[in-house]
Amino acid sequence: MHNLDLEKLINNELNCAAFQDYAPNGLQVEGRPQVQRIVTGVTACQALLDAAVEQQADAIVVHHGYFWKKRSAGGAGHETQPLEDAALQ
DSSP states (O other), rough: BBBHHHHHHHHHHHHGGGGSSSSSSSSSSOOOSBBBOEEEEEEEHHHHHHHHTTTTTEEEEEEEOSTTTTOTTTOOOHHHHHHHHHHHH
């Protein structure tokens, strides 16, 4: 499945458009375009990234993402480095 199709599926199932939220919802880090293996977690953190790499996941789905209101999706260095490291593995 393409990652953008996965995002649409999740957004439709959860009816995200019906809820106001102070945090951005949806795809935060694009990652691999084709998704076959997904790791899920409550909060995006280094331990979850490490587990996803170990499981050779193509995508991670979490309730609490990396980026919140008033924070750029570009992130700060300490936030984006684990994402870059995980993408290289």
